[in-house]
Amino acid sequence: MLNLPENFKSYSEARQEGFIRLKGLKESGKKVVGVFCSYTPTELILAADAVPVGLCGASEDPISYAEKTLPKNLCPLIKSSYGFAASDTCPYFYFSDLVVGETTCDGKKKMFEWMNEIKPTHVMQLPPGRTSGTALATWHSEMQRLKDVLSRTLQVEITDDDLRQAIHLKNRERKAILDFYDIGSLKPTPLSGYEINTLIDNNTFLFDTEEKIAILEKRTAELLEDYEKNFKGKPSRPRILITGCPTGGVREKIIRRIEELGANIVGFENCSGPREQKDLVDENKDPLLALAEKYLRVNCSVMSPNPQRIEAMDEMIENYQVDGVIEVILQACHTFAIESSRIKKFVTEQKHLPYLCLETDYSQGDTGQIDTRISAFLEILA
């Protein structure tokens, strides 16, 4: 019998529910692996017959806890992720048998060293760029290493067949996610950016990939119908593309506000959007190599150089018929902050669209200023 944490009674209902569901799953013998980032090859975890769960760092609550160990001037996502672990308030972390991280930004990779003291944390050594001759080979061997660690820790054998199946399943999920995102390209869009963000985030807390696919397909079909019936031919509000850091932690403060103030968010060129989904894993290659190739293509600013992000953005601006780009930079995220000048240049000089950068954290202290900036930006678009 597994134990519940001591302070279980003080948890919110949703959190208690998550706990109970996951507890049931674990009691049935399932293993759970906590993941953080788009670079994590979840196929390997599925092939190990374990459940990958996204360990969100999207809440302000545990940040003060994290600051006992981590510096204050650090990205809120990292502090929140670590804070959940250290304060033992995240059911998903609590039940994880293993945590998988990558050496993405400096903050995250050093944080994982601390996390490892609480729970076994395997860190994949992500190459800092894709262009060097050894990048792919390194990443390929890291896939192999993760496979070994998973087999050893979870005491399973991972066959190539298991891997192929997992790759196929994940590719199906990716297609379902992409179709759902694609609704945003309809004009006017029947789908709010707030919903995109929420649904995708909530899906990371479902443990059955087939269930996820079903939910997405159903919602996509509903939205298409809704568009035909109620939206087609109607005027559109200004269409915004979000880019930059993951936005799960500023969903209320920024994502919701943009739409309340009069625009539609039609797409996310960040890890809350199709960044990872948009190209599939090659099903006809050696599975580990195919995974290495695919995950090396993720267009995060931690890659240097990273021209592919601009290409992806170009494509999205056209596809989604975007009127303006808003970049969200989490405080102290150096890679995205430095890259933002390049993004601004591209958006304003090459796409001739207005661009706004919002630098913020998870606190509520700057809501007034954020509102003014968003309103002023939307007034430019009006």
Added chain:
Amino acid sequence: MNYVGIDIGSTAAKTIVFNGEKVIASFVMPTGWSSKETAVRIKGQLESLGFNVESADIKTIATGYGRISVEYADMVLTEITCHGKGGYHLFSQDGVIIDVGGQDTKVITIKHGTVSNFLMNDKCSAGTGKFIEIMANRLAVDIDELFSLAEGGTPIPISSMCTVFAESEIISHIGAGQPKTDLAAGIVQSVVSRVALLVERHDIKGICILTGGLSHNQYFRKQLGEKLRREIHTHDLGKYAGALGAALIAADKFKH
């Protein structure tokens, strides 16, 4: 038809009445602690000048951080849009508008007569009117005195990024017996550098216009011009740019 623009900033509230052709009234009052009360006072003042904002032949747009407190406004807009419109109207040329406000400093790019881009200072108050106010308090002078002291001084560099730390830097300089003139010059320089940094993040094409509370200050204007190596234009109505813009937009929107 008359059009009223009200710009309630963090320290001063500016009001303009525009009759569709020219400005026929303008006044400033301190915002005080409640922008709601200020809005009521503005209404009273307008009435005493013969303008009843409730009547159908007056249209009002409110802007500035207290804009939502103006319950009788027909529309609210951000200070960015209004300053852009007002600033452009004063010179009828594309360029950048620099507004050093009490709480926020804004740099607004005007292209083809409308706002195309803007930047605001981040969370902190360095490079805003608030910084100057706090530092003047420390030196026990008012803002005008601070600027006249600065003119005769050699700036002592102030390196702190944050207003609170900069204040303690000043305190330690005072303790070390540094002359007030040099401290005042250092304070002004620090604001000038901050504002210039924000401006330089913009691609300046066209003229530079300084609006807002500091636009009447010749010393500040000169220093900023030297730092940016370009001429800074000001206008008698510079302080009213936001309110003027609001009134002009009201005229555009509600004229039929």
